[in-house]
Amino acid sequence: MRAKAHPPVVPGTRVAVLGAGSWGTTFAKILADGGADVVLWARRPELAREISEGRRNSDYLPGINLPAHLRATSSLRDALAGAGQVFVSVPSQSLRENLVAAGDLLDPEAVIVSLMKGVERSSGLRMSEVIGQVLPIAPERIAAISGPNLALEIAKEQPTAAVVSSASLETAQAVAKLATNGYFRSYVNTDVIGTEFGGVLKNLIAVAIGIVDGVGYGENTKASIITRGLVEMTDFAVAYGAQPETLAGLAGLGDLIATSQSPLSRNNTAGRLLGQGYGYNDVVKQMQQTTEGLVSVGPILELAHAKGVEMPIVEQVRQVLAGTLNPRDIAPHLTTDSREPQGERTIDDGQAHGGAALWGAFKRAFDQLRDGGRGPRGA
Numbered sequence: 432m433r434a435k436a437h438p439p440v441v442p443g444t445r446v447a448v449l450g451a452g453s454w455g456t457t458f459a460k461i462l463a464d465g466g467a468d469v470v471l472w473a474r475r476p477e478l479a480r481e482i483s484e485g486r487r488n489s490d491y492l493p494g495i496n497l498p499a500h501l502r503a504t505s506s507l508r509d510a511l512a513g514a515g516q517v518f519v520s521v522p523s524q525s526l527r528e529n530l531v532a533a534g535d536l537l538d539p540e541a542v543i544v545s546l547m548k549g550v551e552r553s554s555g556l557r558m559s560e561v562i563g564q565v566l567p568i569a570p571e572r573i574a575a576i577s578g579p580n581l582a583l584e585i586a587k588e589q590p591t592a593a594v595v596s597s598a599s600l601e602t603a604q605a606v607a608k609l610a611t612n613g614y615f616r617s618y619v620n621t622d623v624i625g626t627e628f629g630g631v632l633k634n635l636i637a638v639a640i641g642i643v644d645g646v647g648y649g650e651n652t653k654a655s656i657i658t659r660g661l662v663e664m665t666d667f668a669v670a671y672g673a674q675p676e677t678l679a680g681l682a683g684l685g686d687l688i689a690t691s692q693s694p695l696s697r698n699n700t701a702g703r704l705l706g707q708g709y710g711y712n713d714v715v716k717q718m719q720q721t722t723e724g725l726v727s728v729g730p731i732l733e734l735a736h737a738k739g740v741e742m743p744i745v746e747q748v749r750q751v752l753a754g755t756l757n758p759r760d761i762a763p764h765l766t767t768d769s770r771e772p773q774g775e776r777t778i779d780d781g782q783a784h785g786g787a788a789l790w791g792a793f794k795r796a797f798d799q800l801r802d803g804g805r806g807p808r809g810a
């Protein structure tokens with residue numbers, strides 16, 4: 432199936448994508464199919480050759496034919512020369528070293544866009560914060576993209592949406608224009624904190640869902656964890672300055688649904704292995720690709736403690752990873768020591784709302800997807 436490509440908004444705009452794993456390669460295809468002139472940087476020369484000459488990235492995207500005009504190189508200098516927008520998709524823990532290597536090679540006016548969904552373990556910083564710390568650029572030239580974006584589905588041109596976030600709405604819009612084509616729709620917002628934390632936090636809840644899947648629990652358990660997980664995500668992100676609506680949007684609820692449901696998700700898969708009884712080290716050995724959630728648990732809980740935010744589900748994930756909680760015992764009703772009935776807050780306003788707020792969140796996410804197709808807009 433091939434979706435009809437929209438005419439390019441900015442034909443031939445030169446961009447670079449750093450990182451030729453599953454998401455970097457898929458995003459390079461999104462941009463190329465939108466009309467941009469894309470150079471994809473792969474660390475390994477043999478992978479750059481396979482992409483440029485064979486139009487394939489068989490390890491990461493089996494069965495996918497890449498666009499004929501997508502170029503790949505293992506030279507960072509060649510990839511960055513003249514690139515006005517630079518999209519970065521390397522494992523979060525390697526971002527800093529890659530930015531240091533790229534530093535002097537970047538166009539002084541380039542916009543740097545994070546495609547990553549992790550925090551730096553040593554500092555707890557979000558990816559845009561690492562970018563702002565390493566590179567001498569203002570927040571207005573930094574953006575982040577997040578949403579329900581399982582790479583292989585998008586590489587097959589199944590329609591989806593994401594949100595581009597930047598402190599500057601103009602920057603978000605410029606990036607969104609390039610990152611839009613017949614099967615990929617980019618919305619915009621200026622809530623970088625909420626957008627980035629949405630992507631990080633949903634990974635942790637997806638690990639929890641994988642664990643209960645592995646144990647063999649059914650849909651009630653999973654729905655309870657998704658719902659209560661969204662409350663944890665929202666409480667955490669709002670404590671750090673995010674807007675609660677962002678967590679109800681594509682970068683929060685949208686991505687939480689996709690990642691929690693899909694066997695394509697590495698976080699979900701890692702959780703399932705844990706639920707089936709494999710230990711942490713075995714799971715890490717089995718995961719061939721980046722599994723950000725396993726690394727984020729520690730720093731996120733530290734950040735939560737610093738702000739007094741309770742994250743009982745994430746705490747249980749940590750305990751399962753540490754081998755101190757039997758996966759069978761992970762469950763929403765065990766997430767509080769108190770037997771006192773708790774109010775079911777579904778947004779961070781300190782009150783019990785029943786299901787109304789959650790329904791509002793679902794409806795907004797649904798509306799965003801249904802209304803996609805008329806240019807970038809606020810998410």
Ligand SMILES: NC(=O)C1=CN([C@@H]2O[C@H](COP(=O)(O)OP(=O)(O)OC[C@H]3O[C@@H](n4cnc5c(N)ncnc54)[C@H](O)[C@@H]3O)[C@@H](O)[C@H]2O)C=CC1
Nearest residue numbers: 451452453454455520521525547548580581582720721723
């Ligand atoms: N795969 C997906 O569906 C999506 C992934 N993401 C995010 O994108 C980021 C990248 O993930 P994927 O592409 O999926 O991972 P991946 O495991 O498929 O690919 C990672 C790539 O980075 C390279 N790499 C490893 N260490 C490196 C280093 N030190 N320096 C430079 N490159 C290095 C690998 O060789 C590989 O090409 C993660 O933060 C992930 O959360 C976001 C949305 C969707």
Ligand SMILES: O=C(CO)COP(=O)(O)O
Nearest residue numbers: 578579580581696697698
């Ligand atoms: O972020 C993703 C989907 O939006 C990919 O999830 P995984 O990293 O769990 O594969």
